[in-house]
Amino acid sequence: MGIDSNRLLLDIENLAYSGIVLSVEQRAALQTSLSIVREQYKFNKIYFWGKILGTKEDYFIAVGVGRNEIKNRSFLYSHDCIRWKLLNPPVDEHFEKLKIVKGRFTGDPSHEFECKTYKVVGQGEEEHLEEDITLLKEEDRLAAVVRTIESEALVVPRSAYVLQPTGEVVRNRLFEGLSVNESAKFCNYFHFRDPIVLEKKSPLFRANLDKAIDFLDPIDEDQPNGCWSLQFERGSALTLLRSLKWPGASFFHIPETSSYGFSYFGIGEENRDIPFML
Template structure:
């Protein structure tokens, strides 16, 4: 078995990899064919011609991993801090969420930079701590209901499952700094979710 590094995800790779639907083949050198309309000529003589694009499965895999990271990677509130210079680092004082807070979806954040910041009222902003509330909360995700929050083994482990990326599971043991996530899925985004809720 040969292990190789994947290329870094760029915006172009992510856009190119999202056009292919269906399950992965398992061969990184496999090429998918995708037709794209292209305008040829200028003025009144212009016409559209279909051009065949070849997209490698390796490129599609990079795009899928980047999208899963962007839309489903989760951390508990307070696990990371942002200093006044804007540097984000692991919070050495994080001792876990209390059980009462772990029951709320608002206590869990996306571990990605804020893309579309939610506009908050002054009253909401008064309750926020800028050093730990700099990430997007899962409670504002669209469509509403795209996360399943459950307690397992009584109140000893909280488990979050993404319904958008089926197979993405996050866990946190309340009152301890233990948390993590794993994705075991098909690599297909559940675009039918708004119709299922």
Template sequence: MNGSNLHVDTFGSKGIGLSTEERACLATSLVGLTSSQAFSSADFWGKIATADVSKDYYVAVAYHGDPFAPTIFMCQDALNWVQAPNVTDDEMHAAADLRAAFMGDPAFEFPLPNGAAGTLPEAKRLTAVVQCILRDAHIVPRGAYFRDSLGKLQRNATFAGLRPHDVTRLASYVHLRPAATSDAQLARPDFEDAVDVLDTVEHDQPKGCWVVEKSVMNVVLSSLIWPGYHHATSVADASFASIYVGQGKKNLDAGFMI
């Protein structure tokens, strides 16, 4: 759960949890992954379910500092991480359209969708799905990152959390990806040059593709485009987290459901 001190139990209301053994394995293996390759951080990203529950994929994302350039790792035992293969834009498009379940075999070859010739190995499909979700749904609270004097995006060490009246507003959340336009949020009445450099969630299409739920401790935003992706922000402090636990399938009918 990248960038946070929030526990996985934060997402218990979504039916998400990890066993004691899973937690212990992940805690140990992620520390080892970070140190073995000198990453600035390596975080548990989530799980992708397969047709064989004993072969579900654990996914981690590791960073050398650039929040736009994660290295993706995968494993099936929560211990022995393997770097996921690189993928092309075409492979990402194909993965988003595939409807078949993951099989639990990284070498399994899926026929390309829509009658296209060729196949897509499951390991590449996994990478592509993770990349798609990072692009479409990985969000953070506004102000958690800022652009420094060199033009680089940095984690904001002084971020104190969202104000109570802002925490349920979609305009208070942004995509952690390069902005689609250089003037992404110039129209904001509270515009801040160093902060408002990312695309706000409130303009995501189709309208209504985020479900916002508030509890006593947190606000949880859930994606209807990628069912299984959830972001939580604390209402009391600067903590926030995200997680994906699902089948790795994009909801191609989201526009008709809203």
């Protein structure tokens, strides 16, 4: 999920209230190139996901999805919105290094970052800290960051997607949007990922849920409390949801319509100070 390539020109305007903008040239290039990429890789749909800012060049990110949108997701990046390259899926090692790596993205996929860790060696008077340096390629860091933002900041409205008996997660064609009152409540927005919190709930709690639409984690239980910002624009005609944990991650929904979308425009760094800011 992101901004549907077929609705790019229209939906990007709704995210302009969050500072997310594209030039005329970028919009035109994205519309054409994403259609070509969709046919090339046989995706069911392709979405414009966002932009990660680098010191020299920026990364434009797109995501192609298969029939099961929550499982079959492939990410691509581009510097010019025309030529796209697939991102390899990150492994556990990349996520571990992501926690300690420092420095901005450069825009060079082959750039390598130093990841320093320290461990205590020796005993008694000979005890000392030993530095261990490993490398993380920027392309691998990019893949890990995109996946992490997806897991923690990508949201969809309640009932926008349904879980079919086959286990596939597909768009709900009957979704007509949240009401204005519903769109003002965090409990009506779900993380678009495999459920984590829901799996820990009691069987009695889950028995009372509608399994077809309440199969994802709602964001109202995210920690720390207050890590999401919600506001209305154009009166109550547009709902904007922003992640304070990942500055630059924004979601919009037009109440009582099926129009919604997500995009991330930022430096790809988590706001680790948020517990002290709330």
